Amino acid sequence: MLDQLLAALNATERAAVDEEEYNILQAIVEELPAFPAEVSQLLPILQSIQKKHGYLPRLALNMVASHVRTTIAKVYGIATFYNQFRFNPPGRNPIKVCLGTACHVKGGEILLENFERRLEIKEGETSADREYSLERVACIGCCALAPAVVVGEKVEAYVTPSKVEGIITEIEVRKEMAAREQVKNDAANE
Amino acid sequence: MSDNLVTITVDEQKITAPAGAFLLPVCLENDIYIPHLCFLEGMDDPPASCRLCLVEIAGESGPVASCRYRVREGLEVKTNSDEILRLRQLAFRLLVSTNDGSCRTCIANHSCDLQKIAKYLHQPLKTKRLRHIDRDYPALIDNHPFLVYEPKKCVLCGRCVYVCGQLEKGYKLDFAQRGMDSIVSLFGSELDPASLECETCLACAGVCPVGAMSSKKKWRSFIAELGLN
């Protein structure tokens, strides 16, 4: 199925599919048959793909369309309508700044700017090394702990602009520690 | 629709119409013009999205879209009260505030519904009071083998999506994105042209009220005539 799909594309589009994406697409080919081939399943299917792979690769939309026997335009229309879906891979540390009412009043916007400055990416983008991605979210329902930021799966409460640096440093330190651990383990294994 | 005829009053004029018919086409047939963009004759489920066809109906709490209001005996309709006129004018001003307003170089010049409605509502085609909102899209999308789409002219009436959806085979058009970013997507046009029936159909271009969706062939010759290309 996948190779057929790729063959139908023009050369530039085909070249844009790298190995990583190819593997994801291959996995999706195997996942799709588990879903009933019905249009009403579109959202659950797209959600499941995004949950597993972090984003919706462009060609996955074509695959989903042919699985539920509808047009690519329809699948694209749905995927772009809902806030949940993204079309590029997220960073290893996705950062979501809550901009619900309570967080906004307490300076969520300023936090977002600080992250943008610190990470040198804009909201909605992923850093070049894929380490970070930055998003705004409407409300995560932690209003009494405002302003809140979600780092990975963890909610950080009462964040202040100067805590932004701390959050990033913590991630960097953990990364550094993991790397050293890795080196140690590798040495031990040898 | 039943064959029962009912009598309704539109702006003090008595009209007979089949019970259950939509009010807008009934008015149009009786030479009572009501501006509209998204409605097409034959729709079962009009989207009522352009909001230009609002009218007042005795007994209803607010203005209603005449395109999907069904006529019944004794209906009293006002199509030209001050309030209705103001609402329509504002809806129109909103629509043109997002348009590029380049009538002279537009393929639909002189056949555009917006021009017609502007005349009817005594509104200029460029609003002065409301600022212009530039939609973040290229002026021209021409990756489809048989169609060109000019998003900045599009009023998002959805006629093209509707007619394309009515075709048994076609259905390549749909809306994408949301809110002010909404757009008609030609997704799927990167596929082999031979698999598309668009070349002989072009129904979408035929129903576009403003010249945002056009046949590529016609558009090219229009541009050549303008001497712009």
Add this chain to the structure above:
Amino acid sequence: MMQPMNSAKEKLRLLADSARERVRELKESPLPVIYVGCATCGRAAGALATIAGFEKALQENGLEAQIRQVGCLGHCYAEPLVIIQNPGFPPLLYQKIGAGEAGILVRSFLKDGSDPCYEYLIGALEADENFPTLMDYPRYLYENRVVMEHCGLIDPEEIDSYLAVGGYAALAQGLEKGGAWVLEEVKAANLRGRGGAGFPAGKKWEIAREVEKTPKLLICNGDEGDPGAYMDRTLLESNPHQVLEGLALAALAVGAERGLLYIRAEYPLAVTIMERAIVAAEEKNLLGADILGSGFSLEVSVFQGSGAFVCGEETALIQSLAGNRGMPQPRPPYPAVEGLNGLPTVINNVKTLSTVPSIIRRGWQWFRAIGTEDSPGTAIFSVVGEVEYPGLVEVPMGVTLEHLVLDVCGGIKDGKEFKAVQIGGPSGGCLPAALADTVIDFDSLKKVGAMMGSGGLVVMNEDTCMVEVARYFTDFTQGESCGKCTFCRIGTRHLRELLHSITLGEGSLDDLADLEELSQAIIKGSLCSLGKTAPNPVLTTLRFFRDEYLAHIEEKRCPAKMCRTLIAFYIDLEACARGCDACVACCPTDAIFTTSNRKKAIDQLKCVKCGECVYVCPPEYDAVRRVSPPEMIPDQGVEPLTEKEESQA
């Protein structure tokens, strides 16, 4: 041998008896039991670290105890919340228990058994002569918990803990007396939809019941998108079986065979808990085929919304279920008559359904005695913002805003002034403190231009700019507009642009007239309720806080000193201390420099006005000033320290 059983009630009695037995075992356990509030908010405040802290301390001290995860009590200001049931003591509620405090509690209270750590204690859950009880606190005294009665006290993952407090008894009763009876009870109770508009639930059910087409569908709307409201999430996470029981009763009244929980994708914990609750209820034959032998069957599943505020609107929600873009559809047809796939579809809010079991259990007369004549029952608000005790509050309808803010929630933080409340989220309005005597019910709020909405309530003090609040909500709704109809798609965008330029100090008086004209037209002309209510924040702020708009336009001044273009920060050299570097260290843009007399000053060109220096400046100096308009900065003759001087220092 199985006893022959003939009624749903008897079957339930057996289930409830064994549940009570199990819960009693836990209650009378010789081991201490530690309950930790682990709903999303508790976890955000570090509840999982608290649990780890308890586990570690128990191990270190060679003690045994049971640790249970419970839902949310709604006292978000005190998270992480812990209840400790130590034999010989009443159950005690503690606040702000991190891993460290957990260790102290284990050592002082559980190990030595002597010191119940009064410093962290809120109070005892039961009356006790040695401890203050929760009822001694205004927050508990003034609340009337009907829907939230068991939230935070029972284990949401344990169906027995719901059965033991009388759960599913209403369903058993309903199954015996029949759907028509349930319908009549709820109609007599005049239960109005808690999703915002207040449409009578009974009436909606009756419409769908009378339609002949089957199968019918009952949907629980948990697509809580209002930024600033989270009570639906709390109810789903803290008492899932109450939602399911309400859903089953509603389905019984309507004659629906399928139930669906539509939950926002942003609430992953709620989704997991509800999915498990459905399985648990099916295992006990409280959902699924032939419930309790009554012949009534109900298949329930969870559907995750994908993050579109507009899908809270019924017709848009149905579109998204069908695998379409969530665009609202014109009505009629109403969903109760012709909904998903053309079949009768009833959509009720989480709070509405959660209220149903108590109505059935205690009777409509009981319900009507709470609240007001036209809005009976209780209202749940998520009170956030500048109050002393933010969190979820359940009060009877008919109390005043003032009572809610000043009495129940402890008044405004830091002794500041009560300026306004924003009630009802993006569809609601901003009411000034002067209108705080407004009674909270569906109709009174509508009269003053606000709305019950989903129950978000943001309390604001004098530091919140009302123009900016209007801009925020308009920005939200215009971003969430589905884009279908002209007035909402383009009209709200113009509102946003106008408000934005006013907050930048670029507005004109004409803009105010335009805001009003556009707002009125959007209300009249929009297709769905999202558009029809979107201008409420604009209109209410224009009405009650016009002077703030005028200050922005005529004086380029933001009275609340919030709009960043119109303010500036400077450091008062009189107050600044030599040698203190707190502000320098915190500034994200290195805008603060040392002056020639070794104090600090702000480079206005570099300053991004984040305000962090205000917070870090030690209170004994309190030297950072905020002014509006920016030209108000006094000339203090600041000279930067030269490099030479710096190296000497």
